[in-house]
Amino acid sequence: MLRKDIFSCITIKKGDITTETSDAIVNAANTSLLGGGGVDGAIHKAAGPGLLEECRKFNGCRPGEARITAGYNLKAKFVIHTPGPIYKDGKSSEPEILRSSYWNSLMLVKENNLKSVSFPAISTGVYRYPKDAAAEIAIETAVSFIEKEEYPVDISFILFDNDNYEIYIKTLEDKKNELH
Numbered sequence: 498m499l500r501k502d503i504f505s506c507i508t509i510k511k512g513d514i515t516t517e518t519s520d521a522i523v524n525a526a527n528t529s530l531l532g533g534g535g536v537d538g539a540i541h542k543a544a545g546p547g548l549l550e551e552c553r554k555f556n557g558c559r560p561g562e563a564r565i566t567a568g569y570n571l572k573a574k575f576v577i578h579t580p581g582p583i584y585k586d587g588k589s590s591e592p593e594i595l596r597s598s599y600w601n602s603l604m605l606v607k608e609n610n611l612k613s614v615s616f617p618a619i620s621t622g623v624y625r626y627p628k629d630a631a632a633e634i635a636i637e638t639a640v641s642f643i644e645k646e647e648y649p650v651d652i653s654f655i656l657f658d659n660d661n662y663e664i665y666i667k668t669l670e671d672k673k674n675e676l677h
């Protein structure tokens with residue numbers, strides 16, 4: 498696929514991921530997969546109790562792995578749950594784990610033949626991953642997934658806070674300039 502077509506698959510928006518209408522939304526879960534605060538709490542609240550029931554069957558999930566469930570009361574048909582890394586010092590495999598969260602979520606999108614997916618800024622809340630570095634990994638992984646897997650899915654990044662929104666806009670611009 499041409500580079501310019503890859504970038505046409507990526508959208509950055511400010512907002513609340515629970516109202517997205519994409520085929521799947523991604524949940525920045527914790528390893529229990531049994532709900533929590535932040536975006537995880539918001540998704541469970543909007544989806545209703547069926548989501549928690551389905552999540553129980555997994556018996557948890559390791560950081561960087563991903564699991565898919567139905568979307569219940571959400572507009573999205575599916576929820577992909579992935580625990581990102583808890584940021585310590587940047588030398589404890591945090592970048593690799595964060596990359597895996599994005600990559601494994603996108604593999605589930607492909608395996609389930611979905612056409613669109615929305616991501617929050619995984620690990621940049623309670624898990625304290627530096628926002629610039631996390632945005633770089635999110636966008637880089639999306640670009641390399643579309644390129645390597647040749648699966649032209651629409652990928653949206655839904656940023657809740659202004660900081661992340663501005664960082665993502667700039668990171669995507671930089672990436673476009675770098676690759677052209």
Ligand code: ADP
Nearest residue numbers: 513514525535536539617620621622623624657
């Ligand atoms: P983590 O534990 O992975 O850090 P958090 O939920 O604490 O997860 O935060 C991840 C990101 O999700 C943060 O940038 C936060 O601002 C954002 N966030 C919180 N609520 C929502 C929401 N409803 N939609 C999209 N993003 C959200």
